[in-house]
Amino acid sequence: MANVVVEFTNxxxxxxxxxxxxxxxxxxKNGIKVKYSCKQGDCATCSINIDGRNVKACQGRVPASRRIVKIKA
Ligand code: FES
Known part of the structure; x- marks a missing residue:
């Protein structure tokens, strides 16, 4: 499995x-607190910013598009 480097910018x-x-x-796992509500992708309470785009943390997966992924959370 491929790995990427993830930077939690906050x-x-x-x-x-x-x-x-x-x-x-x-x-x-890394102590980053994210608020959740529905956990089914419906409410966007869990939105985090990845490389400038909002992603729902409850449904999203670590992207493969770059070697370094910047998460603002
Ligand atoms: S917790 Fe509702 S969309 Fe993620």
């Missing part, structure tokens, strides 16, 4: 992550 934390792994697990 906390200035950098970690390695497996491409395609759930964003919710990545955030939880």
């Amino acid at each position: 906390s200035k934390k950098t970690v390695n992550a497996v491409v395609g792994s759930p964003l919710s697990q990545l955030c939880a």
Whole structure:
């Protein structure tokens, strides 16, 4: 499985992550607090910003598009 470097820009934390792994697990594992409500992709309470785009953390997965993924959360 491919890995990417993920930078959590708010906390200035950098970690390695497996491409395609759930964003919710990545955030939880690294102590990044995300608010959830429906957990089904309907409400957008869990929106986080990845490389300038809003993504629902409860449904999203670590993207493979770049070597370094910047998450503002
Ligand atoms: S918690 Fe509702 S869309 Fe993610």
